[in-house]
Structures are given as structure tokens and as C-alpha cells.
Amino acid sequence: MRSMIQIISLGLLISPVACTHKVNIVSPEGNHKRITHEARSKKVMVASQGGGTTRAALSVLENGGNIIDAFVAASFAISVERPHSTGIGGGGFLLYFSQKENKVYAFDFREVAPLMATKTMFLTKSGAPQPLLSQEGGLAVATPGLVRGLFEIHQRFGKLPWKETLGPAIKLAREGFPLYPELHEALEDRKNLLLLDEEAKKTFYTPAGEAPYLGTMIYQENLAKTLEVIAQEGADGFYEGKIARSVVETVRKKNGLLSLKDLKTYKMVERTPVEGSYKGLKIFSMPPPSSGGIHVIQILKMLSPYELKKWGPQTTQSVHLTANAMQRAFLDRALYLGDPDFHPVPQKELLSETYLSKLSKAINHPKALGALDVKAEELPYESSDTTHFTIADEEGNLVSSTQTINGWFGSGVIAQGTGVILNNEMDDFAQKKGAQNLFGAVGGEHNLVYPRKRPLSSMSPTIMTKEGEPFMALGSPSGTRIISCVAQTILNTVEFEMPLYEAVAATRIHHQWRPDVLKIESPYLSPEVEKELKEKGHNISHEQLGCSIQAIKKVKGHWHGVSDPRGEGLSLGEL
Ligand code: GLY
Numbered sequence: 001m002r003s004m005i006q007i008i009s010l011g012l013l014i015s016p017v018a019c020t021h022k023v024n025i026v027s028p029e030g031n032h033k034r035i036t037h038e039a040r041s042k043k044v045m046v047a048s049q050g051g052g053t054t055r056a057a058l059s060v061l062e063n064g065g066n067i068i069d070a071f072v073a074a075s076f077a078i079s080v081e082r083p084h085s086t087g088i089g090g091g092g093f094l095l096y097f098s099q100k101e102n103k104v105y106a107f108d109f110r111e112v113a114p115l116m117a118t119k120t121m122f123l124t125k126s127g128a129p130q131p132l133l134s135q136e137g138g139l140a141v142a143t144p145g146l147v148r149g150l151f152e153i154h155q156r157f158g159k160l161p162w163k164e165t166l167g168p169a170i171k172l173a174r175e176g177f178p179l180y181p182e183l184h185e186a187l188e189d190r191k192n193l194l195l196l197d198e199e200a201k202k203t204f205y206t207p208a209g210e211a212p213y214l215g216t217m218i219y220q221e222n223l224a225k226t227l228e229v230i231a232q233e234g235a236d237g238f239y240e241g242k243i244a245r246s247v248v249e250t251v252r253k254k255n256g257l258l259s260l261k262d263l264k265t266y267k268m269v270e271r272t273p274v275e276g277s278y279k280g281l282k283i284f285s286m287p288p289p290s291s292g293g294i295h296v297i298q299i300l301k302m303l304s305p306y307e308l309k310k311w312g313p314q315t316t317q318s319v320h321l322t323a324n325a326m327q328r329a330f331l332d333r334a335l336y337l338g339d340p341d342f343h344p345v346p347q348k349e350l351l352s353e354t355y356l357s358k359l360s361k362a363i364n365h366p367k368a369l370g371a372l373d374v375k376a377e378e379l380p381y382e383s384s385d386t387t388h389f390t391i392a393d394e395e396g397n398l399v400s401s402t403q404t405i406n407g408w409f410g411s412g413v414i415a416q417g418t419g420v421i422l423n424n425e426m427d428d429f430a431q432k433k434g435a436q437n438l439f440g441a442v443g444g445e446h447n448l449v450y451p452r453k454r455p456l457s458s459m460s461p462t463i464m465t466k467e468g469e470p471f472m473a474l475g476s477p478s479g480t481r482i483i484s485c486v487a488q489t490i491l492n493t494v495e496f497e498m499p500l501y502e503a504v505a506a507t508r509i510h511h512q513w514r515p516d517v518l519k520i521e522s523p524y525l526s527p528e529v530e531k532e533l534k535e536k537g538h539n540i541s542h543e544q545l546g547c548s549i550q551a552i553k554k555v556k557g558h559w560h561g562v563s564d565p566r567g568e569g570l571s572l573g574e575l
Pocket residue numbers: 382383385386404405406407428456457458459479480
């Protein structure tokens with residue numbers, strides 16, 4: 001069957017796209033979204049969740065900067081523009097493909113547990129978990145890694161002077177940007193917590209304590225001043241001196257454990273990316289302490305022997321098998337994943353051809369298996385926030401970076417006088433082995449709290465190459481769902497040969513073994529397909545997954561950039 005489908009972008013119909021199968025895709029909506037979701041360029045391309053961020057990266061490239069300067073500029077700008085989901089009080093990962101060296105680098109600037117953290121810090125005397133303690137207030141705060149990471153990566157690969165890369169972010173913080181729907185929603189959601197903090201109240205709410213109207217300008221003068229110090233003094237301007245003292249004093253006042261020593265001794269780690277081959281392509285993604293890379297590759301490899309293309313996307317057979325593959329990958333996640341500096345992760349075994357071929361056969365069961373039928377232990381939970389951006393340049397280099405402060409507005413703790421919103425990444429640890437959290441997931445042993453340990457992540461910045469040339473780079477926010485969203489976008493592009501916009505916009509599913517639910521987002525699959533999936537035993541739940549893929553692909557000598565139409569985003573290039 002060959003059919004034509006219409007795709008909506010910027011609220012306008014653009015040309016119909018030829019597609020082998022008709023698929024459901026989401027449409028962007030909302031008056032205040034800056035929605036340029038798709039762009040083509042021969043030279044450079046930036047896809048990010050913020051207009052100011054995409055323009056910041058482009059301006060640095062236009063001023064003679066290289067892709068790493070653009071990465072640093074985008075990181076600082078997105079910290080300003082998405083203060084609810086990322087920032088200099090958080091951390092992240094970078095995957096960087098250097099075309100000249102034909103090499104992919106992986107950098108880990110994730111937060112680490114404070115030196116005074118203990119395995120029982122979130123438990124009552126009788127050993128009961130206390131989920132709120134790792135989500136709000138001082139104890140939730142892990143040592144931020146973002147600024148140290150950006151500084152060291154820039155020292156090694158950057159071209160422009162460090163301080164020039166912070167220019168656009170300082171301007172954005174000082175001159176402001178209009179309030180957009182997702183930030184508004186986050187302000188409503190975290191109102192009770194943020195209104196307890198004078199600085200947060202003054203920066204983000206009206207004097208009456210309300211979230212402002214959409215379109216109201218948001219100014220962050222204290223953050224602008226902090227960024228100026230970092231521009232002048234480098235990473236030490238954040239990890240030592242006045243800003244560090246404010247971070248520590250504020251966290252301590254809110255019963256946290258962070259110390260000046262935590263900040264001063266924070267270290268970024270260079271890691272070896274996980275690598276897999278898939279349909280003639282090489283996939284590189286983030287290794288532990290992220291679970292993302294391993295499981296994206298596992299899902300794709302489990303599915304690769306099957307005739308998904310013949311069945312078509314969004315058909316019962318394809319969705320059933322994809323859900324089974326996700327379920328199986330998430331079981332491994334619960335069993336084996338954690339910070340590799342504390343527990344060995346059997347990465348080679350998890351990605352070995354022999355093992356994956358066994359899993360591939362095992363997922364081909366006609367009926368859905370319940371979580372208990374898939375032999376299992378426990379599964380850690382991560383929240384749904386975070387951000388991702390992707391950059392490509394004229395030389396064929398690629399950057400794919402996912403960054404986070406974890407939950408919306410992190411811990412809700414703002415280092416007084418600095419505008420720095422501190423993460424609640426401690427919530428990505430398991431409070432206790434086998435303990436259920438607010439979301440019904442249970443925690444794994446490899447992911448228990450330990451001083452200096454990194455909490456398990458799902459962030460999956462991914463880069464794909466074909467015969468040494470760049471093919472595609474992508475990533476997304478949204479906790480455990482990142483893995484499913486990235487894997488499906490690759491599947492849509494490579495297996496189903498969808499154009500990039502459609503591959504990103506197509507309805508997604510998510511299965512994470514526990515809870516034992518197949519989540520399907522809107523627009524849902526066809527009623528017939530959902531009926532057949534139920535008959536196969538899937539527990540279907542209709543819910544939004546929160547992913548926002550930012551992808552760039554090389555198409556006939558052009559960069560094609562797509563920002564997920566599910567939210568804010570701007571893909572823009574230079575012609
Ligand atoms: N905090 C989200 C993640 O690291 O996966």
C-alpha cells in the first residue's frame with residue numbers, strides 16, 4: 001500500500017510526503033510556541049528545544065566558532081531558556097563526532113552524590129523510603145557537573161575565547177524571553193514549592209504569587225550576573241568563591257549535604273561510547289552511567305531480523321514486537337545497570353551478537369508477557385524532564401547532548417542571589433532495593449546511593465554514521481521514555497524509511513517492563529490495531545510520553561533538522 005499523508009508544520013500545511021504506509025502523527029498547536037520544526041541547510045544545522053538556544057549556537061558558528069563553541073553556547077543558553085528542565089545547577093552528557101578523526105567522543109558531566117551522602121539517607125529509622133526527600137529541598141541536590149564539563153570540553157576542543165561562548169546566554173538572561181506554554185505549566189506545577197523561595201517568587205511569579213500570562217517577558221538578572229562571573233573566571237568561578245559559597249549555604253539551610261569540597265573536587269569523565277551496527281549503519285550512544293545507549297541498541301538489534309518493513313509501522317505485528325523488545329531491554333536495565341565506577345556493568349555481554357540473537361528469538365511470543373512472566377528483579381525510575389539539542393556543521397561534525405536538572409525546577413532550591421536552580425538528581429538513585437516510588441517503579445541494587453556515585457540515567461544522546469560519514473544525530477528528554485522514543489525514531493527512519501519529520505512526529509509507544517503497561521500517546525493507534533493488541537494481552541494506557549526529539553540527518557548533501565512538534569523547538573540552519 002502506498003498512500004500520501006499531510007504534515008502540519010508552523011500551523012501551515014506543507015507539501016504532502018510520499019510514505020509507504022499511512023501513519024498517525026502529532027500536530028503542533030498553541031499560540032505562544034515558537035514552532036519552526038523543520039529546516040534544511042547545506043552548511044550548518046541546529047535543532048533545540050528553544051528559539052534563543054538555536055540562535056545562540058548559530059550566532060557563534062557565524063562568528064567563526066566551531067561546533068564545540070556552538071555546543072557550549074547552546075548549553076548555557078538552554079540553561080536560561082528552559083530553567084525548569086536544565087541549567088548550570090545540573091549535569092548532562094555529550095556525544096561528539098569528529099569527522100576529521102572519524103571518532104565519536106563521549107563526555108559525562110552528570111551530577112554525583114555528595115561526599116556525606118549515605119545509603120540510608122532517604123529512609124526513616126524503620127527503613128521506609130521517603131520519596132519527597134529526594135525530590136524537593138536540600139537533600140535532593142547532587143553536585144552539579146555542567147559547568148565543569150563545558151569548561152573542560154571547551155579547553156580541549158573550542159576555538160573562540162571561552163567568554164564569547166557565554167555572550168548569547170547572558171543576553172538572553174538579561175533581556176529576557178516571552179513565557180511559553182511548557183514553562184507556564186511547570187510554574188503552575190511547582191508553584192507551592194517555588195513560592196517558598198523569595199528569589200524564585202521574584203523571578204518567575206507576579207507579586208500576587210501567580211504564574212504570569214503567556215508571552216510575559218521572563219528576566220533572570222541574577223543568573224546573568226552569575227554567567228558573567230563564569231565568563232570571566234571559567235569553571236572555578238562556579239565551583240569556588242562567592243557562587244560556590246552561596247550554593248553550599250543555601251543547600252545546607254535546606255537540610256542538604258553539599259559541601260565546598262564536593263564542588264571543588266567535582267570531575268567530568270571521558271567515556272567510551274557504546275557502539276552497535278544496525279542495517280549497515282554504526283550507532284554510537286551514551287554508555288553507563290546512562291542506560292540509554294545500551295538499550296537503544298538492544299531494542300534495534302532485537303527487532304532487526306524481523307520483517308517490520310513488510311508489516312508496516314503502527315500495525316499490530318510491528319507494535320507488538322517493538323513493545324516486547326522494549327520490555328525485554330528494560331528487564332536488563334533493572335538487573336545490570338548502574339554507575340560503572342561502582343559496579344561493573346556487563347556492557348560487552350549485553351551487546352554481544354550471541355546474546356542479542358537469543359533475545360531476538362525470545363521476544364517473538366504471540367501473546368504479551370506480564371512482568372512476572374518475564375523473570376525480573378527491579379527497575380529504577382527517572383523523571384520526565386531534561387532537554388536535548390543536536391548540532392551539525394559544514395565539516396561533517398556532529399554534537400548530540402542531553403542535559404538536565406531532573407524534575408521540573410529540580411529540587412526547587414535556588415542558590416541565593418545567583419539565579420542557579422539546583423537539581424534533584426538524587427531522585428534518580430534507588431532509595432532502597434525493592435522499594436516502590438511514587439510512580440510504582442521499584443529500585444535496583446546497583447543504583448543505591450553512595451558518596452561520589454552517579455545516579456543511573458536514561459539520557460541517550462545518539463550519533464549514527466554510514467561508512468565513516470555522518471548519517472544522523474538525535475536525542476530527547478523524558479526519563480526512561482527517552483530510550484523508547486530514540487529507538488522508535490531510528491526505526492522509523494531506517495526500517496520504515498520515513499522522511500525525518502514524519503519519523504519524529506509519528507505516534508510513539510512505550511513499554512518499560514514495570515509497570516506492566518503498554519503506553520500509547522495521542523494521536524492513538526487505529527482502533528482495530530489497539531483492539532488486536534489488547535487481544536494479545538497488552539495492558540494499554542493512553543498517555544503522553546513527554547519526549548521531544550531533536551534530530552539532524554544528512555539527506556542528499558543537505559542537513560535536515562527536525563524539532564519535535566510535541567513542544568517548543570527551533571530547527572534552523574544557514575543556507
Ligand atoms: N534525570 C533524567 C535522566 O537522567 O535520565
